[in-house]
Amino acid sequence: MKFVAFERAKQGTGASRRLRNAGKVPGIVYGGEGEPQLIELDHNALWQALKKEAFHASVLDMELDGKSSKVLLRDLQIHPFKQQVLHIDFQRVSAKQKIQMKVPLRFTGEEESNAVKTDKALVNHILTELQVSCLPADLPEAIEVDLSKLEKGQTLTLKDIALPKGVEAVLHGHSAEDMVLVSVVMPAVEAEAEAAPAAEAPAAPSEGEKK
Structure with a gap:
């Protein structure tokens, strides 16, 4: 621009x-x-x-x-x-010196995933931007994150995505494995509904109650 x-x-x-x-x-x-x-x-x-x-x-x-x-x-x-x-x-900025910049994460494919389409799960975007280090010419406008393969209960971390060529994440002491980008959880109502049948099943009558 x-x-x-x-x-x-x-x-x-x-x-x-x-x-x-x-x-x-x-x-x-x-x-x-x-x-x-x-x-x-x-x-x-x-x-x-x-x-x-x-x-x-x-x-x-x-x-x-x-x-x-x-x-x-x-x-x-x-x-x-x-x-x-x-x-x-x-x-x-100099073309020959790396810069550090926060870049937006652009999530796509969420509605097509099994997590949302089939299981009606909720997708939580834990991070919306990522600090990166790169040369000015390699700085992306945004980082695309494809969510079309998400499954129920899955957690997507930085390790699971490919960064653009020449771009490195600034981890601040974290690892790519523990930097969570997205988590998938079931809605609270449905989670309670799954647990309800076991809790509501009538207990078998005792010998005394049969008499």
Whole structure:
């Protein structure tokens, strides 16, 4: 995705307030070989871009002073109750250096699985995003997770899926085997119904009761 930023000359609370009143968003871009640089963006254009998943999890092309550079969205401050972006941070990235980024998990095929279609089980998405490490060119917009083979009682872990080429998961001390992505459970009502027949079966009468 591409977006346009403009150089911002002034900083401080007052200057930022005047920018917001004029429909602009103050921001900063840092990292890479250049010095941190103050920028401003058009609020309406930014607000529309933020609605797209790719803006949060992709390498972006930022045009600034007629030059294009690769950046990542790193921080975003939103007004507590207004639809207003207060401040935004971007980080420059190098094509030769690996980056770490949280990428959305995109689940597909759930309704076609035996777990849902036949057994009417509930599929719980334990994780909705995964932190990965890769070169900027290998960063996926999302990671596809096929759930069409799910069975009742199954647990899907990171070990069970294939990551895109060049992409590694950042495990934070965990293993791929214990990082659960999806679990399949029966609805509480049905689980109780399965247990009910044994509990409700009438007991055989004793010899005393027969008399």
